[in-house]
Amino acid sequence: MKRTAAHSDARDGVACGLLWISPWLVGFAVFVAVPIVLSGALSFCEFDGIRRPVFIGLEHWRGLFADPLVWKVLRNTAVYAALALPVGTVLGVAMALLLNQPIPGQTLWRSVVFAPSLLPLVAVGIIWTWMFNARFGLINSALALVGISGPTWLNDASWAMPSVVILGLWSIGHTVVVYLAGLQDVPRELYEASHLDGAGPWSRLWHVTLPMISPAMFFNIVVGLIFVWQIFAAPYVMFPGGGPQRNAYFYTMYVYDQAFAYRRFGYACALSWVQLLIILALTAVAFRSSRHWVHYRGA
Amino acid sequence: MKPQTAVRIFYLGLVVAASLGFAAPLLWMVSTSLKPLEDVGTSRVALVPVHPERTGQYLWENFYEGRPTFVDEQGVERVGYEGVWTSDNVNFPLFLRNTLIVAVLSVSGMVLSSAIVAYGFAKVRWRGRGVFFAICLATMMVPFPAIMVPSYFLFKWFGWIGTLQPLWVPAWFANAFNVFLLRQFYLQIPEELSDAARIDGLSHWGIFWRIILPLARPALAVVAVFHLTYVWNDFLGPLVFLHHQHNFTLALGLQFYMQQHGGTPWNLLMAATTLTVAPLLILFALTQRFFLPGLATSGLKG
Structure with a gap:
């Protein structure tokens, strides 16, 4: 990073550099910058997609705070994030530690854990709708074998959210791969040294392994924070209408419905701006906090 | 024991x-x-x-x-029923064809454009490079939902709504994540190679085309495979931009199929789902080494 920022070794002209990155520059301007600005402008307008947008000032922004559904989807999304991220991190690290052991068939087990995270979320949503089927699904059938009568899952207001979390945990394979890569980088000497110091397995996990993979944890948590706020496809196919008592109605589903079902495009733009601000704020907080718990080697 | x-x-x-x-x-x-x-x-x-x-x-x-x-x-x-592939009201062969068209156009554009942009960030030395690279990385944080409404009207203005173009044209303008991945890979290629080529009279384009690209083949393959899975899985994009069944992609077609059937004939729904995910699982089996620890993540460290 240092070298990139240094100006002293600039050898080529700025025009040459800009020319090389021009595909991204043009794409960024047309497909990202213009839409973001447009979205900001539309958030101050009433716009149904047919008639010309009418400026209405802060009405949408004020209306947003008074809209009970906004609070509902914000709460649902925050609850999902608060459940899925910590549980996913613990499970992901645990799976990586296990898959890092020298055991027969290592590549096969790693593939099995990783594969689900590759699948289209629509497919994941459909597969789990069938898994959670109250009468014939695999989960309740398995529970019945041990004498437990399972809940109706997707139709049960208190189990709708846990169902989405369980489905999310199924797709943590890509985080496991990042942890595994981090684990491979832990220098052997550190373990040998801690062994000589008489550290037990727990102490080694806490004082050597976890600090050494903290950059990987940070990477996964930041990516996770950005993505949980965009959760859409799986709940959209599992819970048309948001599920019982709208307990599985997430933020992006609400933005989509406001825009493309009710054609309230101006309001949807205000909502999506709020989403962008939340993501930026959370990412900033994550970077702030990282100073206290992320250990970069050599730092 | x-x-x-x-x-x-x-x-x-x-x-x-x-x-x-x-x-x-x-x-x-x-x-x-x-x-x-x-x-x-x-x-x-x-x-x-x-x-x-x-x-x-x-x-x-x-x-x-x-x-x-x-x-x-x-x-x-x-009562009998229609098989998934030959179903009359949901045309899976067509959805597969559309997905493949988007995949080929999108992946080739993404690989080429990201390779060029990454060269500008790794091998061309210019004032302001750091600043632009930081901005490029920051754009990774912009979620698609935040721009889907204005993008819809922008593409409508371009006359792209109802065609596959919104799904592949933007891929020809690189993407921050892939640029980052390739830049990290390029930085590991010794500068001496470029210097030697420059003495031999090669321009930046010559160095890029004849030296860096051939060496970066494994990293380009990673980008191709990553982007292919992205295209295959994208749902919100097709849902917003495609309005006619005749240009649905597989992910959107699968949801449409579920809707059509009201979610009851689970054997058929699972057959359709298997059909949609099988190509990805086969691709994964063939290209495992790009996904599992090793090359793909080696660029992510510090």
């Missing part, structure tokens, strides 16, 4: 149990897709088919040909 061996066996047991948990939904999907409708609605756990000897016949019926109305052993008339 040595204590170490016992620990090993304990770990192996845990890994096998966890892997079974991860594999169960997929096994359940495949096993359901190979059942006739009358066996799906039985309340026993049947990961194993009821009539294993007829699996081939059920596979053919569910995935391809469908089944005519018939009278079962109890003399009850059973």
